[in-house]
Amino acid sequence: xxxxxxxxxxxxxxxxxxxxxxxxxxxxxxxxxxxxxxxxxxxxxxxxxxxxxxxxxxxxxxxxxxxxxxxxxxxxxxxxxxxxxxxxxxxxxxxxxxxxxxxxxxxxxxxxxxxxxxxxxxxxxxxxxxxxxxxxxxxxxxxxxxxxxxxxxxxxx
Amino acid sequence: xxxxxxxxxxxxxxxxxxxxxxxxxxxxxxxxxxxxxxxxxxxxxxxxxxxxxxxxxxxxxxxxxxxxxxxxxxxxxxxxxxxxxxxxxxxxxxxxxxxxxxxxxxxxxxxxxxxxxxxxxxxxxxxxxxxxxxxxxxxxxxxxxxxxxxxxxxxxx
Numbered sequence: 486x487x488x489x490x491x492x493x494x495x496x497x498x499x500x501x502x503x504x505x506x507x508x509x510x511x512x513x514x515x516x517x518x519x520x521x522x523x524x525x526x527x528x529x530x531x532x533x534x535x536x537x538x539x540x541x542x543x544x545x546x547x548x549x550x551x552x553x554x555x556x557x558x559x560x561x562x563x564x565x566x567x568x569x570x571x572x573x574x575x576x577x578x579x580x581x582x583x584x585x586x587x588x589x590x591x592x593x594x595x596x597x598x599x600x601x602x603x604x605x606x607x608x609x610x611x612x613x614x615x616x617x618x619x620x621x622x623x624x625x626x627x628x629x630x631x632x633x634x635x636x637x638x639x640x641x642x
Numbered sequence: 643x644x645x646x647x648x649x650x651x652x653x654x655x656x657x658x659x660x661x662x663x664x665x666x667x668x669x670x671x672x673x674x675x676x677x678x679x680x681x682x683x684x685x686x687x688x689x690x691x692x693x694x695x696x697x698x699x700x701x702x703x704x705x706x707x708x709x710x711x712x713x714x715x716x717x718x719x720x721x722x723x724x725x726x727x728x729x730x731x732x733x734x735x736x737x738x739x740x741x742x743x744x745x746x747x748x749x750x751x752x753x754x755x756x757x758x759x760x761x762x763x764x765x766x767x768x769x770x771x772x773x774x775x776x777x778x779x780x781x782x783x784x785x786x787x788x789x790x791x792x793x794x795x796x797x798x799x
Contacts, residue, residue: 545731559686
């Protein structure tokens with residue numbers, strides 16, 4: 486198992502044959518602001534706990550928290566920026582077992598990691614395969630916010 | 643099994659005891675624009691197929707398509723607007739088996755449906771329970787874009 490240095494990948498395509506089970510990508514940090522949380526909520530998840538501190542106070546969260554969908558979107562952004570597959574696009578086939586352990590708060594500094602759990606050829610398409618990843622998103626206190634499993638489509642060489 | 647009329651719910655809380663397996667919520671339509679796709683991509687998924695028609699042409703999609711994360715976020719927006727649980731907030735515990743069948747395109751008119759598959763009390767918290775939903779997102783041609791399963795936390799009466 487090896488941890489790949491952050492943003493240390495060439496901007497060149499990575500193919501299925503280049504991948505190794507156990508390899509881990511660690512992303513750079515991403516700071517979440519109150520404005521980002523409210524802006525995302527207005528567009529995609531307009532619920533009291535994501536829109537306004539006073540309204541959030543009366544919910545089970547007791548304070549303003551980001552939409553879980555935004556935590557997932559920020560996780561994607563961090564892994565795109567980390568060039569998980571070099572210049573090969575990240576194309577999801579399936580997302581599984583997304584668990585929300587704690588909400589994202591204004592000012593949180595997030596980081597994600599992605600560990601390769603499995604690599605396999607496609608049954609139907611000889612020119613591509615699938616890579617399974619275990620993705621974890623944490624805040625700067627080391628608290629896990631979200632865990633999930635991804636199956637990505639990866640071209641063969 | 644009954645299909646609940648679109649946006650026909652009172653703005654009052656819905657509790658675990660009010661739910662029935664087999665009930666289906668159908669949302670209103672939501673139109674996805676090119677600007678929305680590019681704006682989301684710049685913030686959360688800056689990859690060629692989501693940012694620019696020319697760059698998208700050289701990807702496996704062959705044209706500009708929305709991020710899968712945005713299709714999911716729009717689905718959330720439609721179900722929030724449909725007041726799936728009246729004034730009770732939609733709080734996700736787990737999301738499972740998210741499958742991307744087809745990408746979202748500029749101009750697509752989306753609709754979602756959510757069918758209650760299971761209702762159960764919480765093992766650890768007597769004041770709440772869990773509702774499992776099967777969520778399907780389609781475009782106006784009836785093509786399924788995404789299917790997924792949600793477990794939501796629902797308070798007891």
